[in-house]
Amino acid sequence: MQVPFFRLDVTDDMRSAADEVIASGWLTSGPKVQAFEAAFAQATGARHAVAVNSCTAALHLALEALGVGPGDRVLVPTMTFAATAEVVRYLGADPVLADVCPETALLTPEVVESALARDPDISVCMPVHFGGLPCDMQAIGDICRAHDVRIVDDAAHALPAADTGGPVGTLADATCFSFYANKTLTTGEGGMLVTDDDAIAARARVMRLHGMNRDAWGRFTVDTARWEYDLVAPGYKYNMPDIAAALGLSQLDRRHCDRDARGAIATAYDEALGDLPNLRRCGRRTAASVEHAWHLYWIVLEPDAPINRNACIDALQALGVSCSVHYKPLHRMTYWIEQLDCTPEQFPGAEAIWRGCFSLPIFPALTSSEQGHVIDSLHQVLQG
Numbered sequence: 506m507q508v509p510f511f512r513l514d515v516t517d518d519m520r521s522a523a524d525e526v527i528a529s530g531w532l533t534s535g536p537k538v539q540a541f542e543a544a545f546a547q548a549t550g551a552r553h554a555v556a557v558n559s560c561t562a563a564l565h566l567a568l569e570a571l572g573v574g575p576g577d578r579v580l581v582p583t584m585t586f587a588a589t590a591e592v593v594r595y596l597g598a599d600p601v602l603a604d605v606c607p608e609t610a611l612l613t614p615e616v617v618e619s620a621l622a623r624d625p626d627i628s629v630c631m632p633v634h635f636g637g638l639p640c641d642m643q644a645i646g647d648i649c650r651a652h653d654v655r656i657v658d659d660a661a662h663a664l665p666a667a668d669t670g671g672p673v674g675t676l677a678d679a680t681c682f683s684f685y686a687n688k689t690l691t692t693g694e695g696g697m698l699v700t701d702d703d704a705i706a707a708r709a710r711v712m713r714l715h716g717m718n719r720d721a722w723g724r725f726t727v728d729t730a731r732w733e734y735d736l737v738a739p740g741y742k743y744n745m746p747d748i749a750a751a752l753g754l755s756q757l758d759r760r761h762c763d764r765d766a767r768g769a770i771a772t773a774y775d776e777a778l779g780d781l782p783n784l785r786r787c788g789r790r791t792a793a794s795v796e797h798a799w800h801l802y803w804i805v806l807e808p809d810a811p812i813n814r815n816a817c818i819d820a821l822q823a824l825g826v827s828c829s830v831h832y833k834p835l836h837r838m839t840y841w842i843e844q845l846d847c848t849p850e851q852f853p854g855a856e857a858i859w860r861g862c863f864s865l866p867i868f869p870a871l872t873s874s875e876q877g878h879v880i881d882s883l884h885q886v887l888q889g
Contacts, residue, residue: 506878510827511687514870522751534714534744541750542697544757548665549674551699553706556750557713560661560683560696561588562743564631565595567657567679567698570708573598573629580620580630580654582612583834583855589631589659590835601627602836602845607857608787610635610803614644621652629655634663634673636788636831636864637689637767637798642676643669657681661696662800664689665760669794674699679709684749687868689763689800690756692749716740766869767799770876774802774865777880781887783810787858799867801831806861810887814861817886824882828863 526537538556546554557563573579575597581590583602590600603620606613612632621627630649632640642658649656656676660666661683663673674680679702684695698709711718716738756763775786785805789797806814818828834855836847849856865879 506875507825508827508866508871508875508879510829510864510866511868512870513686513691514868516755518755519752522755523748526748526751529747532748533746534750535747537747537750537754538745541745541754541757544754545697546699548757548760549672549680549699551674551680552701553699553703555698555700555706555709555713556745556753557696557698557709557743558745558749559588559694559743560659560681560685561592562713562741563681563696563698563709564588564657564659565592565741566709566712566743567681567700567705568592568596568598568629569712570705571629571655571657571678577629578624578627580612580617580627581835582610582631582633582635583836583852584610584635584832584858585633585659585835586661586832587835587838588661589633590841593631600835600841600845602841602847602852604852604854605635605858607854608785609638609790610788610855610858611638611640611790612645614641614648617645618648621648621654625652627652627654629657631657631659632677633659633661634666634798636801636803637662637666638788638790639663639666639668639673639676639795639797641668641790641792642673646670646676661685661688663798665764665796666798667794667796668792672796673798675701678702679705684753689767689798690753690760692745692753695745695749695753711737712740713743714740715742763869764796764798767867768797770867770871771797771799771802773873773876774867774880778804778883781884783807784887785861787862801864802867803831803862803864805858806863808861810861811889812886814863818863820886821879821882824878824885826866826879826882828865830863832859834859 577598658680684692
């Protein structure tokens with residue numbers, strides 16, 4: 506049996522949505538983008554949603570809208586994908602890498618408090634809701650407000666997730682979601698910036714399309730001179746096309762059903778893997794208010810396990826089970842080592858994770874027999 510790390514469940518609704526856009530003849534940003542933005546804002550409880558072509562673009566636009574620039578310092582957890590820190594550098598600012606909890610891979614209130622006390626020049630904090638598990642945003646928000654620090658959430662893994670105070674998407678100055686191919690909602694490539702701040706939304710809308718004050722749909726659906734537009738800033742090419750928005754719209758209403766399916770798979774893993782020695786099941790917070798999106802189900806092999814992480818992944822692959830690693834931390838990457846003079850000793854929490862961490866298949870279309878094969882294969886590899 507071959508079990509992929511991810512398999513998209515392509516529905517008739519998705520096919521119909523794409524066909525409708527193609528038949529309309531309007532493929533770039535237009536009415537479907539507007540509809541997707543309105544529906545997504547309502548779904549997350551945010552006042553504004555701004556559709557873009559990636560979560561990376563959304564993060565960049567959020568920081569730009571907050572005025573981040575050269576000389577600014579932005580707090581970023583080291584356990585994250587490249588985009589979270591690189592967008593800081595796009596604007597000429599400096600990321601400040603922070604350690605994470607070794608059980609959740611999350612930025613914690615204690616780490617944020619300590620970082621802001623040590624470095625009063627930090628102006629923005631970027632929590633990452635790793636694997637779909639939300640950070641303690643109520644506590645982090647209180648700390649950041651006390652230090653006059655703005656918050657941009659990297660919620661690439663976190664649709665739909667929630668904690669005390671509401672859904673992820675309402676707990677920060679701006680929150681950025683990913684619709685990459687293997688995310689909990691996918692448009693192939695795509696992202697969304699959500700915010701309650703009118704100024705952030707307005708700036709992001711202008712900057713996502715070359716700094717134009719009118720996009721193509723606006724120019725061709727009004728009674729004034731259709732060609733006319735103005736450039737009000739040197740913007741970017743970050744807009745989402747209608748065909749991607751239509752795919753997103755077709756999946757939005759099933760987000761809670763898909764999350765429940767992922768949660769059931771996570772529970773089955775928990776029950777089946779609890780007896781394996783030298784293995785930690787990670788990515789949980791005990792707060793009753795937490796709603797986990799379960800984008801990832803990740804585990805950690807302890808140093809005294811009979812096989813190391815890479816050898817385990819290779820053995821599972823030989824048995825037909827595909828896994829992935831999330832992530833090699835930023836402080837282990839050559840660029841950031843050279844730029845920030847990082848050492849592993851500065852990040853004990855992340856170091857306790859990354860050498861042994863890997864993620865198992867978890868997606869709504871995973872069958873019980875496929876999951877059984879993953880479980881049996883992992884037992885075989887670790888117990889012989």
